[in-house]
Amino acid sequence: MTGAARRLEPALLLAPGAVALIAAFLLPILQVLAYAFFKDGALSWSALDFTAWRRMTDDDYHLFVGLRTLRIGLIVTAACLILGYPLALVIDAASARMKALLFLALLLPLMTSVVVRTFGWLVILGRGGPIARALRDLGLVPNNFQLAYTETGIVIAMTQVLLPYMTLVLVGVIGQIDRRLVEAARTMGAGWLHALRHVVIPLSKPGIIAGSVLVFAITISSFITPVLIGGLKLPVLAAGVFHSAIAYNDWPLAAAQATALFAIVALVLLPYALTARGNAR
Numbered sequence: 001m002t003g004a005a006r007r008l009e010p011a012l013l014l015a016p017g018a019v020a021l022i023a024a025f026l027l028p029i030l031q032v033l034a035y036a037f038f039k040d041g042a043l044s045w046s047a048l049d050f051t052a053w054r055r056m057t058d059d060d061y062h063l064f065v066g067l068r069t070l071r072i073g074l075i076v077t078a079a080c081l082i083l084g085y086p087l088a089l090v091i092d093a094a095s096a097r098m099k100a101l102l103f104l105a106l107l108l109p110l111m112t113s114v115v116v117r118t119f120g121w122l123v124i125l126g127r128g129g130p131i132a133r134a135l136r137d138l139g140l141v142p143n144n145f146q147l148a149y150t151e152t153g154i155v156i157a158m159t160q161v162l163l164p165y166m167t168l169v170l171v172g173v174i175g176q177i178d179r180r181l182v183e184a185a186r187t188m189g190a191g192w193l194h195a196l197r198h199v200v201i202p203l204s205k206p207g208i209i210a211g212s213v214l215v216f217a218i219t220i221s222s223f224i225t226p227v228l229i230g231g232l233k234l235p236v237l238a239a240g241v242f243h244s245a246i247a248y249n250d251w252p253l254a255a256a257q258a259t260a261l262f263a264i265v266a267l268v269l270l271p272y273a274l275t276a277r278g279n280a281r
Helices: 003-037 051-058 060-093 096-111 114-125 130-137 151-174 179-187 192-203 205-220 224-230 237-247 251-280
Strands: none
Touching: 003 251, 051 060, 051 251, 060 096, 060 151, 060 205, 060 237, 060 251, 096 151, 114 130, 114 151, 114 224, 151 205, 151 224, 179 192, 192 205, 205 251, 224 237, 237 251
16 A cells, blocks of 8 residues: 555545535535525625524513523523532442443433423323322412422433533543552541542542533533423423524524524533643643
8 A cells, every 4th residue: 555545545534524514514504504594504705694693682581591591501500510520429439330230220211212201290290190199188389289390390401411421421430540549648647538528529620620511512502301390381492493484484593592502512511621621732
């Protein structure tokens, strides 16, 4: 094989994947951006149009939907981190047999359709569900109380759906921490909590950031769970994109909403990318 052919070989191997990525991912994104910033998607300076963006900014409804989506994303991310970090510590410290069982319990929900799980939560959080019945029996809530069709219900369901993702990322990072560092801290007189605070958590910071970014990005772009649990009274950005495009055939507005959603995810991913790049150096 000649030198030129050897240099060309990596490009030829990457070409099929690159073509598929451009066709399935890059071109649709460019089409969405075209509809968001140009009239009828025509890529010319004369067709530059910001009408859809003005409609979004002038209408408080779209602002409230965006703020609700951002709020739910932040709360679900915090809840998954608070619940997932101790769970990851337990899985990492367990014996091989127990670790396999815990991983199985963690992965089993992922093998069930998110629609099925969401309908299950709709029953649990509904007016006749066990939570509402227990609180009514204790006299803490009125007879019409339910967590379904509330932001709290959306947060509970989304936390259960995304907790495995956060935990798996954290387990992968915590498992790579040298146990001798923790043992050295304990030998020097540090208690378990001090060793956790000053050794384990700082060394697991890449996993905390990666898991948080993953959960946040999935949460704010989720459609099925927020729509089924929240109903029509609590729309989120992903549902707004669907209704604008499908129900009202308003593609410029749908493209602007999708672009805003993409921008939020990109703003969250950018600091993580810069941090990862700094650590690599």
